[in-house]
Amino acid sequence: MTRDSKPDLLKVEGLKAYYQMNYYGVEREVRAVDGISMNIKRGEVYGIAGESSSGKTSFIKVLAAAIRPPLRVVEGTVKYEFKNGPIEVTTASPAQIEEVRWKHLSYIMQGSMSVLNPVRRIGKTFKDFAQRPLGLTGAAFEDRVIKHLARLKLPPEVLRAYPHELSGGMRQRVTIGLATVCHPEFIIADEPTTALDVVVQKEVLSLIRDIQKEMDSSVVFVTHDMSVHANIADRVGIIYAGRLVEEGPTKQMFFTPKHPYTAHLVASLPRIGDTTQRPALEGRPPNLADPPQGCRFHPRCPLAVDKCRQEVPPLETVAQDHRTACWRWQDVKPLVGSAHPAGVMA
Numbered sequence: 001m002t003r004d005s006k007p008d009l010l011k012v013e014g015l016k017a018y019y020q021m022n023y024y025g026v027e028r029e030v031r032a033v034d035g036i037s038m039n040i041k042r043g044e045v046y047g048i049a050g051e052s053s054s055g056k057t058s059f060i061k062v063l064a065a066a067i068r069p070p071l072r073v074v075e076g077t078v079k080y081e082f083k084n085g086p087i088e089v090t091t092a093s094p095a096q097i098e099e100v101r102w103k104h105l106s107y108i109m110q111g112s113m114s115v116l117n118p119v120r121r122i123g124k125t126f127k128d129f130a131q132r133p134l135g136l137t138g139a140a141f142e143d144r145v146i147k148h149l150a151r152l153k154l155p156p157e158v159l160r161a162y163p164h165e166l167s168g169g170m171r172q173r174v175t176i177g178l179a180t181v182c183h184p185e186f187i188i189a190d191e192p193t194t195a196l197d198v199v200v201q202k203e204v205l206s207l208i209r210d211i212q213k214e215m216d217s218s219v220v221f222v223t224h225d226m227s228v229h230a231n232i233a234d235r236v237g238i239i240y241a242g243r244l245v246e247e248g249p250t251k252q253m254f255f256t257p258k259h260p261y262t263a264h265l266v267a268s269l270p271r272i273g274d275t276t277q278r279p280a281l282e283g284r285p286p287n288l289a290d291p292p293q294g295c296r297f298h299p300r301c302p303l304a305v306d307k308c309r310q311e312v313p314p315l316e317t318v319a320q321d322h323r324t325a326c327w328r329w330q331d332v333k334p335l336v337g338s339a340h341p342a343g344v345m346a
């Protein structure tokens, strides 16, 4: 099946989610997600990249229906077409969310320790998460979990362990096990490989990929590490200052980026045998409580003209499945050394 012939599993339209706070009577609003629209197909792996504080985690928290104050959805919709029916997560009731949690929609949060209760054995946590959605009890449930753990190269003994008794890599595999044991249709992962050494990182990535393929699930994952995107994403989306500024098939994003910010991210990747100085991107991302007018990247952009300072560029299609929000996308060239980054096949 080509990408085109696959159905959309997720549709996000005009999503705005802000942190709304009140400090001693002073209102403050951080526009972490500020007008994002995108779709994800069944069976697709979509990677989200961007600098720290650009809104990646806030965005996927909304996708994962894990919205807690002060974060609030102020506009837009997030709709899934699950096998058991559609659900719009920004307006769904807690009971409706509970119904799809783990069985249809699972979320691997940042940092495995924060998901695993330190005073609960792993086996108990599996029961809490998965027993109800799987509808199994006793030996049948345990058998299912043990078989799943074996696929993740984890012995049955981990079920009796406390989180602190496991290595970081094992804990991360346990977290992936929890998120996949119910064979969800949609898996959301926030920095699934951060804080792991390179060998374990590769293992965890191929595990996620194998499980995704076997179940034909869709995966959305966040990482600032572009080489991870190069390795596992079908498509990559770049978030800058709360907005999706470019998205496209992974290879095109690396070889023919159409947004100057993407060109910089790609150029910062290490390349085998290349010792030339990387072109550094000057400045910092804007304060999301007071973002600049027009294109939010303009204060740092080498191509910026007056129009960029005044008007917000729309996300427009520039090639099949490739969209960019840049008034000057036709002038964007891959930066020196950005061809053939490590891990991307020509």
Ligand SMILES: Nc1ncnc2c1ncn2[C@@H]1O[C@H](COP(=O)(O)OP(=O)(O)OP(=O)(O)O)[C@@H](O)[C@H]1O
Pocket (backbone or CB within 6 Å): 019, 030, 032, 050, 051, 052, 053, 054, 055, 056, 057, 058, 059, 070, 224, 288
């Ligand atoms: N609980 C919170 N209360 C108020 N503001 C917050 C909160 N969490 C995040 N923010 C702000 O929202 C903006 C987006 O943050 P977010 O964590 O979504 O970015 P990110 O791209 O995931 O960053 P990182 O890569 O560092 O995790 C930032 O300006 C951040 O300071």
